Amino acid sequence: MQEFSLIDRYFRVRAGKREDVLLGIGDDCALLKVPKNRVLVVTIDTLVSGVHFFADVDPYDLGYRSLAISLSDIAAMGALPSWVTLAITLPKADEIWLQSFSNGFFDLLEKFSLELVGGNTTSGPLCITTELHGFLPENKALKRSGAKVGDLIYVSGTLGDAGLALKVLKKEVDNLSLAQRQHLLRKFNRPEPRVFEGQALLDIASSAIDISDGLVLDLSHILEASQVGASIFVEDLPLSFVLQKEIAREMAYELALSSGDDYELCFTIPPERNEDFLKLCSRFECGFKLIGVVEKERGLQVKYHDNRIFPLARLGYEHRWS
Numbered sequence: 001m002q003e004f005s006l007i008d009r010y011f012r013v014r015a016g017k018r019e020d021v022l023l024g025i026g027d028d029c030a031l032l033k034v035p036k037n038r039v040l041v042v043t044i045d046t047l048v049s050g051v052h053f054f055a056d057v058d059p060y061d062l063g064y065r066s067l068a069i070s071l072s073d074i075a076a077m078g079a080l081p082s083w084v085t086l087a088i089t090l091p092k093a094d095e096i097w098l099q100s101f102s103n104g105f106f107d108l109l110e111k112f113s114l115e116l117v118g119g120n121t122t123s124g125p126l127c128i129t130t131e132l133h134g135f136l137p138e139n140k141a142l143k144r145s146g147a148k149v150g151d152l153i154y155v156s157g158t159l160g161d162a163g164l165a166l167k168v169l170k171k172e173v174d175n176l177s178l179a180q181r182q183h184l185l186r187k188f189n190r191p192e193p194r195v196f197e198g199q200a201l202l203d204i205a206s207s208a209i210d211i212s213d214g215l216v217l218d219l220s221h222i223l224e225a226s227q228v229g230a231s232i233f234v235e236d237l238p239l240s241f242v243l244q245k246e247i248a249r250e251m252a253y254e255l256a257l258s259s260g261d262d263y264e265l266c267f268t269i270p271p272e273r274n275e276d277f278l279k280l281c282s283r284f285e286c287g288f289k290l291i292g293v294v295e296k297e298r299g300l301q302v303k304y305h306d307n308r309i310f311p312l313a314r315l316g317y318e319h320r321w322s
């Protein structure tokens, strides 16, 4: 199949039709109109076969997940997503694979009324890059740098499910039922970017980040950028039923603290805004959990309620070059 018929068939068909896209797929560049008094928000993510996903991944999940990951970054800024570009490197033009990838990508894209406005298609080892654009009002954003001493630390959803899913995929855990495995794999393969939650937090939270590399590592980014420290409590970590019931408690804590890929939000709420925040919570299904507090003394303390330090085996996921 030719490059251009491939683009037309699998990417142009469901690209979308927003009014602010003056020129979409088909020319050398897209022409996009940023609304008045809005700032353009941009993020890009690459997924490499063998590093970020297994080569035999379900292509539907890969299409869905690659967009979800960028949406999660937009959510963490409190922004409204608008336009996507997609760079895809394919070892071969497998039509069944492409149709399924495209279905996963567009099923999520349509949930957020986004438009695919361009991209790049090349042959080579499988690799997906999504660049996502969005808007924020001027002088408003959920940055990493806004946390203040005394702010309350919250996370959305549950943590550690994607990490346990990875153990299931690697066959390191085999005592789970089919339903439990499906729950975990769904959380790993189809993360739900907290886009509407992020937007609602824009006027309330003092800082935010999405948890891609593990809570401890990602919360530490907030603490460093804000030049503060924090304590969080393992008994307060939000654990799904599977993590609560089926694995050793310490292992569940370890996964919730340091495994990545959950794409939940971690954010800080000034105590005087907590009541407003709690009112807002009922609008969302994902749930939010108070896990700790921002402190003056630098560094992150992971503790039990009785103040014993939790012995963390690893901090989180970091790419390494040898």
Ligand code: ADP
Residues within 6 Å of the ligand: 007, 011, 012, 024, 025, 026, 027, 028, 029, 086, 087, 088, 116, 117, 118, 119, 120, 121
């Ligand atoms: P150029 O060589 O000028 O960069 P291309 O020939 O690579 O343009 O692409 C033609 C058009 O198709 C461009 O508008 C480009 O943005 C779009 N495009 C290419 N690949 C994709 C893709 N995977 N998804 C969406 N649009 C794509």
Ligand code: MG
Residues within 6 Å of the ligand: 027, 028
């Ligand atoms: Mg060109």
